[in-house]
């Protein structure tokens with residue numbers, strides 16, 4: 001399947017937006033949100049940079065930006081409430097190394113991002129699409145894994161977490177099949193990637209009794 005033919009991994013619903021999120025969107029949009037119809041500046045590939053795919057409420061994005069001030073952190077999310085939360089926290093913490101993409105990350109990565117660009121890509125708890133008929137909407141499929149590989153620099157890390165056993169197993173099979181990756185042990189990671197904050201999705205998954213799985217890989221080719 002060609003990546004442009006794939007079904008979207010999200011369905012946009014009108015979610016509730018708090019007054020704080022609304023204020024942050026009105027006041028801070030221009031400072032942090034990038035124009036997804038334009039190419040990501042090639043300078044991104046020249047400095048340490050990270051991409052947090054589907055950042056939800058932005059806890060991990062904030063953590064990366066705070067603990068690695070020398071790193072440029074790009075967070076991608078389609079939900080406005082999440083963008084509002086991240087904008088508000090980024091402002092509160094006076095962070096100036098965060099950029100936000102409020103669009104589907106798939107075409108953006110494919111068309112607007114140079115290859116060998118990021119030093120780190122995180123994908124934590126992507127939407128599980130549990131019904132069999134919806135599995136094709138899952139983001140982490142063969143074509144997307146190949147795309148992520150292209151956009152990472154050699155020696156860089158792809159960190160994937162899922163609370164959905166079937167999704168995790170299927171994605172792991174694809175990643176293991178591929179000799180472009182090497183599995184990394186947690187102890188090989190820098191501290192800032194070991195002490196990650198718990199996200200609200202993670203809390204919900206644990207409260208529902210689901211097991212949290214993770215896979216950390218280094219791009220070797």
Ligand SMILES: C[S@@+](CC[C@H](N)C(=O)[O-])C[C@H]1O[C@@H](n2cnc3c(N)ncnc32)[C@H](O)[C@@H]1O
Nearest residue numbers: 009010054055056077078104105124127199201
């Ligand atoms: C279950 S949440 C996980 C949030 C967060 N990573 C965490 O750990 O709490 C998955 C998020 O991915 C976002 N998402 C799904 N497909 C996306 C896409 N193609 N581009 C950007 N964001 C996407 C959804 O809007 C959703 O907020």
